[in-house]
Amino acid sequence: MTARRRLVPYGLLAPGAIWLALFFVIPMYFMGELALRSGTFTEGFQPAFEVSNFSDALSGNTDQFVRSFVYAGTATLIALLIAYPLSYAIALRAGRFKLLLLFAVVAPFFTTYLIRTIAWKTILSDDSPAVSVLQFLHLVPEDGRVLATGAAVIAGLTYNFLPFMILPIYASLDRIDTSLIEAGKDLYASSTQTFLRVTLPITAPGIVAGVLLTFIPAVGDYVNAEILGGTGTAMIGNVIQSLYLEQRNYPEAAALSFIMMLAILAVVLVYLRVAGSGAFMGDDEERS
Amino acid sequence: MARTKAGNSEDPNPSVELRDVTKRFGDFTAVDDLTLAIGEGEFFTMLGPSGCGKTTTLRMVAGFEEATEGQVLIDGADVVGLPPYKRPTNTVFQSYALFPHMNVADNVAFGLKRKGVDKKEIERRVGEELERVGLAREANRRPAQLSGGMQQRVALARALVNLPKVLLLDEPLGALDLKLRKGLQVQLKRIQREVGITFVYVTHDQEEALTMSDRIAVMNQGRIEQVADPEQVYDRPASTFVAGFIGVSNLMPGTVRKSGASGEVELDSGAKIKAKVGGFSVGERLNAVVRPEKLDVDAGGPGDPVVEGLVESSLYLGTATQLIVKLPDDVRMTVLVPNADEAQRQRLPGGGAKVKLSWAPEHMHVVRESAEPTSSNDKEEAT
Structure with missing residues (x-):
């Protein structure tokens, strides 16, 4: 009986573990193996220990690499700045409109990613009202354009991943016991101080989750740069896509994917150490 | 004696005074033309069924709600319009409202830090206060690691450490089981006598009110039915409602x-x-x-x-x-x-x-x- 009970957690883990093994670990192995092959598409790729694939993939693509992280980082930051006040308003001020507003946040998902991004191409096109307004405000030069610039790619990324930022932050704000905010004010903290010392730290896990959910897919994204960008806005995803689908250089594409994964992992680990440590530690101690 | 102020509604310098206070939420009148004076150092209880306006009254003293009409005075000064953080009151919440991301000592130090009290002084007062409520050894633990009774005592220490002029308690023992509640009632009364701070206590438990209070205000539908000491409220109820609410009718x-x-x-x-x-x-x-x-x-x-x-x-x-x-x-x-x-x-x-x-x-x-x-x-x- 007790032995059986001890097996229960493993039983619950099994589906997820099998899923990860089949669709993550095994493909990773094949991709790693592919990244070390040599040859050409027409002659076939032979197993070798072609480490130069990695250096080849990196050389000449450093710009796209840096750009990926800068674009994704900027988009994540803007999304956070939009999402937090919005989530706050929905969770704590919206009253009976809460569900309606939440629905409005998720509603764009009823259209596919590609269509939504193409819609933004229209919004940002040279003679669109939005761009005219920006030109009128002198945020964009009179003869300047928005489409095909880095700004357009960042705008697209921000828009497309915004719900992933809003939902976890909303969830953490919705759960907050409002008497905690009252307690802060009762203990001589002004509204600003209460926000900084009570509300923000308590909702930090939601921010950490939102940032990860936005940043990670944004780094690897190639659709926004493809549709909204122009020359000199290509991201690492575009390079991988071109290596794989156009140049048919499978080993180098695999090698570049690997490098990107490791880079994201490194950035995320640093981020979690710096920004998330307090929040996650607090969470852990509560559970113990 | 703690009872010296009992029944003394004519205190010339009341600690808390409400003058013709009305609070409306839309069409609903939660508190209806309430006038009340609470003496300094008094253990004053507002007793009544849920929805009688007792918590709303407390929240108007704390500053979480503003009176629709009337005046709220603390120590003779009109506090209407002042936010909670500018009022000389502290609150013990029904849900404790302890900050989950801080340990016990940091929770208790929160108010003193905001007031800019000297670091050494904070450490000393927090230590003393935790000693008083018997939680000195739990200083470094998180609220979630404590039992309900302990959490309640942290909440009490967090409020009392600031030496407020008035301590407001909103059904602080409501979530605890009977035995624990009895023990904490005795402790609360002892602490109140020790610190001599005015306590305004909200409860729907008549026994709790009778045990601890110097005076009780029995409330019903936003109005006060009777203000008197426990003996009088019990033996000489002013209305059928009071007679029915206190004890077996x-x-x-x-x-x-x-x-x-x-x-x-x-x-x-x-x-x-x-x-x-x-x-x-x-x-x-x-x-x-x-x-x-x-x-x-x-x-x-x-x-x-x-x-x-x-x-x-x-x-x-x-x-x-x-x-x-x-x-x-x-x-x-x-x-x-x-x-x-x-x-x-x-x-x-x-x-x-x-x-x-x-x-x-x-x-x-x-x-x-x-x-x-x-x-x-x-x-x-x-x-």
């Missing part, structure tokens, strides 16, 4: 036949009894109240008022036996007979027996019928 409806200090009342059950009905006029309806423990069964002195009824049930409660007696007008009277004398207990009538209930005249109190029906239902809901 033995309310015998009747009509005044002769007014004055030596008047006469004809109860609906048929008995004519002598009663002091000074403020009443002939023909007026009233309720005669006698507490269960003041009723005698088939005994009583000559000249004592007597009513007759049938025993409906008899219940052995350990320290006492409880009889439910039904009067001819279908009013049910609860009688508590202490089990001091085993022989007497054996003689008590059983179910179906005819009994005479009597009481000493001074143990009876008459109240006007409230405009609202006695909210015995509200009370059950609340407790």
Whole structure:
């Protein structure tokens, strides 16, 4: 009986573990193996220990690499700045409109990613009202354009991943016991101080989750740069896509994917150490 | 003595004063033209069923709600319009509201840090306060690692450490089990006596109110029914509502036949009894109240008022036996007979027996019928 009970957690883990093994670990192995092959598409790729694939993939693509992280980082930051006040308003001020507003946040998902991004191409096109307004405000030069610039790619990324930022932050704000905010004010903290010392730290896990959910897919994204960008806005995803689908250089594409994964992992680990440590530690101690 | 202020509503320098305070939420009037003065160092309780306006009143003193009309004064100064962080009050919340991301010591230090108190001083006062509530060893733990009773004591320490002029407590023991509640009641009362700070305590538990308070305000539907010390509220309830809400209500409806200090009342059950009905006029309806423990069964002195009824049930409660007696007008009277004398207990009538209930005249109190029906239902809901 007790032995059986001890097996229960493993039983619950099994589906997820099998899923990860089949669709993550095994493909990773094949991709790693592919990244070390040599040859050409027409002659076939032979197993070798072609480490130069990695250096080849990196050389000449450093710009796209840096750009990926800068674009994704900027988009994540803007999304956070939009999402937090919005989530706050929905969770704590919206009253009976809460569900309606939440629905409005998720509603764009009823259209596919590609269509939504193409819609933004229209919004940002040279003679669109939005761009005219920006030109009128002198945020964009009179003869300047928005489409095909880095700004357009960042705008697209921000828009497309915004719900992933809003939902976890909303969830953490919705759960907050409002008497905690009252307690802060009762203990001589002004509204600003209460926000900084009570509300923000308590909702930090939601921010950490939102940032990860936005940043990670944004780094690897190639659709926004493809549709909204122009020359000199290509991201690492575009390079991988071109290596794989156009140049048919499978080993180098695999090698570049690997490098990107490791880079994201490194950035995320640093981020979690710096920004998330307090929040996650607090969470852990509560559970113990 | 803590009781010195009891019943002293004429305190020239009240700690908290409400003048004609009304609070409306849309169409709903939560607090209706309330006037109240709470003396310095007093343990003042607002008692009533849920929705009676007691918590709203407390929140108006704390600054979480603003009065729609009227004035709120703390230490003589009008605080209307001041945010909570500018008021000399601290609150102990029903849900404790401890900051989950801070340990116990940081929770308690929160207020002092915001006030810019010197670091050494903060450390000393936090230590002292945790000592007082018996949690010195838990200083580095997180709230979630503590039991409900401990969390409540942290909340108390977090408020008291700031030495507020007024401490506001919103049903602080509501979420705890009975035994723990009893222990904390004693501790709270001791701490209040020690620090001498004015406590304004909100509860729906009449026993809690009677045990701890210097004075009690019994509230109903946004109004105060009675403000008095516990003995008076219990023995001389000002209204049918108070009589019904505090303790077991033995309310015998009747009509005044002769007014004055030596008047006469004809109860609906048929008995004519002598009663002091000074403020009443002939023909007026009233309720005669006698507490269960003041009723005698088939005994009583000559000249004592007597009513007759049938025993409906008899219940052995350990320290006492409880009889439910039904009067001819279908009013049910609860009688508590202490089990001091085993022989007497054996003689008590059983179910179906005819009994005479009597009481000493001074143990009876008459109240006007409230405009609202006695909210015995509200009370059950609340407790």
